[in-house]
Amino acid sequence: MATTPRIGVVTFPGSLDDRDAARAVRAAGAEAVPLWHGDAELRGVDAVVLPGGFSYGDYLRAGAIARFSPVVNEIVSAASRGLPVLGICNGFQVLCESGLLPGALIRNAGLHFVCRDQRLRVESVTTRWTSDYDEGAEIVIPVKHGEGRYVADQATVDALEADGRVAVRYLDNPNGATNDIAGIRNESGNVVGLMPHPEHAIDPLTGPSTDGLTMFGSVLGALVSA
Amino acid sequence: MTDIDTVSLAAQDPDKNQPYLELGLKDDEYERIREILGRRPTDTELAMYSVMWSEHCSYKSSKVHLRQFGEDPPASDAMLVGMGENAGVVDVGDGLAVTFKVESHNHPSYVEPYQGAATGVGGIVRDILTMGARPIAVMDSLRFGDAAAPDTKRLVSGVVAGIGGYGNCLGLPNIGGEVGFDPSYAGNPLVNALCVGVLRHEDLQLAQAKGAGNQVVLLGALTGRDGIGGVSVLASATFDDAVDGGGAAGPSKRPSVQVGDPFTEKILIECCLEIFQAGLVTGIQDLGGAGLSCATSETASHGDGGMRVALDKVPLREASMSPLEVLTSESQERMLAIVEPSNVDAVLALCQKWGVVATVIGEVTEGDRLVVTWHGETVVDAPPGSLADDGPVYQRPVARPDDEMDALNAATGARLARPVTSNQLRDAVLVMTASPELCSRRWVTEQYDRYVLGGTVLAMPHDAGVVRLADDSTRGIALALDGNGRFAKLDPYAGAQLALAEAYRNVACTGARPLAVTDCLNFGSPEDPAVMWQFAEATRGLAAACRELGTPVTGGNVSFYNQTGATAINPTPVIGVLGVMDNVARRLPSGFTAADQAIVLLGATDEELDGSAWSWVTHRHLGGRPPTVRLSSERALAWVIGSAGDGQAITMAHDLSEGGLAIALVEACLIGGIGATVTLDGDPFVALFSESTARAIVATDDAEMLFELAGVNDVPAQLIGTTGGDALSVAGQFEITLSELRDASESTLPSLFG
Amino acid sequence: MARVIVDVMPKPEILDPQGQAIVRALPGLGFEGVTSVRQGKRFEIEIDGGDPAAIARQAAEALLANPAIEDFTVHLDG
Amino acid sequence: MARVIVDVMPKPEILDPQGQAIVRALPGLGFEGVTSVRQGKRFEIEIDGGDPAAIARQAAEALLANPAIEDFTVHLDG
Numbered sequence A: 001m002a003t004t005p006r007i008g009v010v011t012f013p014g015s016l017d018d019r020d021a022a023r024a025v026r027a028a029g030a031e032a033v034p035l036w037h038g039d040a041e042l043r044g045v046d047a048v049v050l051p052g053g054f055s056y057g058d059y060l061r062a063g064a065i066a067r068f069s070p071v072v073n074e075i076v077s078a079a080s081r082g083l084p085v086l087g088i089c090n091g092f093q094v095l096c097e098s099g100l101l102p103g104a105l106i107r108n109a110g111l112h113f114v115c116r117d118q119r120l121r122v123e124s125v126t127t128r129w130t131s132d133y134d135e136g137a138e139i140v141i142p143v144k145h146g147e148g149r150y151v152a153d154q155a156t157v158d159a160l161e162a163d164g165r166v167a168v169r170y171l172d173n174p175n176g177a178t179n180d181i182a183g184i185r186n187e188s189g190n191v192v193g194l195m196p197h198p199e200h201a202i203d204p205l206t207g208p209s210t211d212g213l214t215m216f217g218s219v220l221g222a223l224v225s226a
Numbered sequence B: 001m002t003d004i005d006t007v008s009l010a011a012q013d014p015d016k017n018q019p020y021l022e023l024g025l026k027d028d029e030y031e032r033i034r035e036i037l038g039r040r041p042t043d044t045e046l047a048m049y050s051v052m053w054s055e056h057c058s059y060k061s062s063k064v065h066l067r068q069f070g071e072d073p074p075a076s077d078a079m080l081v082g083m084g085e086n087a088g089v090v091d092v093g094d095g096l097a098v099t100f101k102v103e104s105h106n107h108p109s110y111v112e113p114y115q116g117a118a119t120g121v122g123g124i125v126r127d128i129l130t131m132g133a134r135p136i137a138v139m140d141s142l143r144f145g146d147a148a149a150p151d152t153k154r155l156v157s158g159v160v161a162g163i164g165g166y167g168n169c170l171g172l173p174n175i176g177g178e179v180g181f182d183p184s185y186a187g188n189p190l191v192n193a194l195c196v197g198v199l200r201h202e203d204l205q206l207a208q209a210k211g212a213g214n215q216v217v218l219l220g221a222l223t224g225r226d227g228i229g230g231v232s233v234l235a236s237a238t239f240d241d242a243v244d245g246g247g248a249a250g251p252s253k254r255p256s257v258q259v260g261d262p263f264t265e266k267i268l269i270e271c272c273l274e275i276f277q278a279g280l281v282t283g284i285q286d287l288g289g290a291g292l293s294c295a296t297s298e299t300a301s302h303g304d305g306g307m308r309v310a311l312d313k314v315p316l317r318e319a320s321m322s323p324l325e326v327l328t329s330e331s332q333e334r335m336l337a338i339v340e341p342s343n344v345d346a347v348l349a350l351c352q353k354w355g356v357v358a359t360v361i362g363e364v365t366e367g368d369r370l371v372v373t374w375h376g377e378t379v380v381d382a383p384p385g386s387l388a389d390d391g392p393v394y395q396r397p398v399a400r401p402d403d404e405m406d407a408l409n410a411a412t413g414a415r416l417a418r419p420v421t422s423n424q425l426r427d428a429v430l431v432m433t434a435s436p437e438l439c440s441r442r443w444v445t446e447q448y449d450r451y452v453l454g455g456t457v458l459a460m461p462h463d464a465g466v467v468r469l470a471d472d473s474t475r476g477i478a479l480a481l482d483g484n485g486r487f488a489k490l491d492p493y494a495g496a497q498l499a500l501a502e503a504y505r506n507v508a509c510t511g512a513r514p515l516a517v518t519d520c521l522n523f524g525s526p527e528d529p530a531v532m533w534q535f536a537e538a539t540r541g542l543a544a545a546c547r548e549l550g551t552p553v554t555g556g557n558v559s560f561y562n563q564t565g566a567t568a569i570n571p572t573p574v575i576g577v578l579g580v581m582d583n584v585a586r587r588l589p590s591g592f593t594a595a596d597q598a599i600v601l602l603g604a605t606d607e608e609l610d611g612s613a614w615s616w617v618t619h620r621h622l623g624g625r626p627p628t629v630r631l632s633s634e635r636a637l638a639w640v641i642g643s644a645g646d647g648q649a650i651t652m653a654h655d656l657s658e659g660g661l662a663i664a665l666v667e668a669c670l671i672g673g674i675g676a677t678v679t680l681d682g683d684p685f686v687a688l689f690s691e692s693t694a695r696a697i698v699a700t701d702d703a704e705m706l707f708e709l710a711g712v713n714d715v716p717a718q719l720i721g722t723t724g725g726d727a728l729s730v731a732g733q734f735e736i737t738l739s740e741l742r743d744a745s746e747s748t749l750p751s752l753f754g
Numbered sequence C, D: 001m002a003r004v005i006v007d008v009m010p011k012p013e014i015l016d017p018q019g020q021a022i023v024r025a026l027p028g029l030g031f032e033g034v035t036s037v038r039q040g041k042r043f044e045i046e047i048d049g050g051d052p053a054a055i056a057r058q059a060a061e062a063l064l065a066n067p068a069i070e071d072f073t074v075h076l077d078g
């Protein structure tokens, strides 16, 4: 067997679910490598997770300041070379702000923060992070965000739909997202961003299901076989 | 700087007229200050004494009553740090300890609900951090006026968003709490926030400044004119003159509201935890009420010498602040650390890493004076203990308002119209289920992150929050926060005990072993002998009940002056109970988990409807006496549930409290999504709605073993039905589908508060 | 149809964590010389009939601004 | 020291739930005739040296506005 894959988990000031992402990475069988926002360095990791939280307080716009950090610069260029990148919640917002994924996440339609166990459908299994799911699988993963409503101009939304770049979709939309979009992928499928938190669905004791573990397992499968 | 009052000026001008009365100090208190100092105080000293000797900081009205918690505590070998520190610390085994405390932020939340509630969370989290602990969860206990009253929506929306906004941004799961409505809170909502943290025994930090030469470092937010005088009555014109030193151009603008900055608090927490981990501090204190006045005098007083502070070093948000303003500012998100000189650079480097502003503002000195300078001039030179520990203590007059209480206790609800027919009973269950008092709290709790940190094993809507303490451990804690102002209004002694009993029972229902108590005592004005009587009764009741349950009070908070005009709120002791669990995988949920299990009612039911939710919700009636307190039965019940849960003999447990058996069944069905069929003994109305205490329902596959266990422990046990189906059926009476119950329960708060 | 602008800003003496977060971030992005940022809200309101400026002012008092922590100004657009 | 104002508004085609919530709430408070509200952000920036308007414009492009959903304008105060 090859050496254990190493997956980086970024910590920005104000990251909150970084410990949880690292726990999920370990639960999936990889080594979690902490990455610090201020270091222009990916420490040779095989994939990167941008975790949830409120980077820099998210006072201006979620993810707006974090995307300028040295580590995100490195991630943007590594992603263009195929590095698998998963952005969860605030991480998704950072990916959109940095231009790795199109569109933006705005205030929830109900104007409240929403924390609930969310039913989702996996729409695309041709990504580095969803390959172990069955296409169309219905899963339950928590959402918890105040600014999670996905929006983009019509042309972008049409293109996402036409190319099958919607990765996961809400079954009962918690935030008013366009076309029930919960998460999207880039064209080559190495970059995925989603609002729900797979790292909080890895153990039935502490989450509503173990459906989230599959996301971390997917990228491992790809890394080990690569 | 010429118009700053200094110690040398005080000597030259000993008879200067000082606005001590406006600052809330009495004649004899002012005389005592002069005696302590051997001269008149400087303006800055006067302001310091006034905030430190205020009710909020000195506990001058409550101290004589709170003593009973510490003096004759229940036998417990779990207490590591008791009353008197920022928060109590409890040993939970495996070398781990837990610290927890509840605190009020009532008055600020009425003025600005979002920021008031937000900064309430911020403050209690810093108290926990100060003990050297990593904060791991928060809870909140809220009271508002009538749900339909005009101002309630503003308050509920703002407070809930503020608790969520701050706690979510800190990355602390909110694992429970309570929401109540009653007209007595209309002009004075209650916002009580609890935080719990975990530490290893050896990581305990204390708020003390020891070792002459050690440096005093201020960490965190810049200091602004926030909350100056917030803890006493300093917002007077005379004080403005004092603040402005007489010569400044007009009164300065002082914010009436403090804005929380949870991001700054989050990095402050992470930074402090790294500093603790590296062993770089010898003492640490958060800045809360009375700001630097409190933090410097308390740490110096609890240390072994004095302290010297160069106040002009404090980084300011507004350059024009006077020394008095800097010392009494209550700007949030700040900590004071005592650091050995050789460690200062390392501390500053960690602060730089996290982007936390850190400044050396002084040092620990030989001797026993707290000396504060401002651009070289001495503005304070006082014994720190005189500020922190030797404040006035009052034995306030206490008088039971006999006429009012006798009338209230006589006004029983015996003659209230009761539901009799099956249809009336069915309607009553639905009305109660949909009432703001008893309906689903989902609209509130969905605004709180309950998952972050990955340790939450149970949270809302279960009876208590349960958190695993570490990834590599099965050990966990359970916490519940309860209060019942209506019971306490009818009988404050029993009311405090009933609040404790309910929180204790909630913790026990998760399968945890209740260990320790924190309390937030929300009352009206201590200057009203009737209120003081309620307070005296409540503390006496709580202390006695804690002894009987074997759960010491580890700390808490008193909030007085909760009233609108002359009308006090219902006295509202809010009690937090902490329990431990060896294996969180054995936690018991509050909902049914499987069909075809036996439902057993544990505990005895009497006809006890005065003070009940039924009387209030259906008749707006409050009178008579609250249900009987049965502490030994509570203990036995907790033991039975704990043993049965540990032996996996039961699959769930849900306590009976507000709304009695009816509401307990509705909730157990809705939480689990599984119906139930039950058969009631005796008067079905009493069986459904009585609020006799020391009761719970449990479900089991092994009723025989449960009956045996209950019998051995003298806990009455009665088989009342079976789980299953998609309705709640009461045999021979009525049936309500789960979807009808769910609609009734879930739609109330969204339609009221959107 | 009139267009009215309501600008709502945190009061000067009130902490503005949003503005502070931006000020702290800017130097890292190569922006020098920015000494202060305050972040508020801007509302663009379209009003049909009545006295638009007066209506906007009342709406600001009632709903758009929080008098405890914010000041506002109203002006007609254009 | 120059003071520059940056106004950031949601693009016309982007949903503005906050503005919509205000439009819905106003009639209940007795305000008639308000047909549309859009909520954006206003930044008051103090800049020392350089070309303040140009600096503010760059800050807006880089950070203060998200071009996917927002437009901005910059003007010197006063």
Ligand SMILES: Nc1ncnc2c1ncn2[C@@H]1O[C@H](COP(=O)(O)OP(=O)(O)O)[C@@H](O)[C@H]1O
Pocket: B056, B057, B066, B069, B083, B084, B085, B086, B087, B088, B103, B127, B288, B289, B519, B520, B521, B553, B554, B555, B556, B557, B558
């Ligand atoms: N109702 C109470 N019951 C028990 N202890 C209390 C109560 N109120 C205050 N205390 C204790 O008195 C001390 C001072 O309380 P407080 O001023 O709230 O702490 P802090 O200075 O950290 O804000 C603390 O140890 C606190 O736990």
Ligand SMILES: [Mg+2]
Pocket: B086, B127, B130, B286, B288
């Ligand atoms: Mg404290």
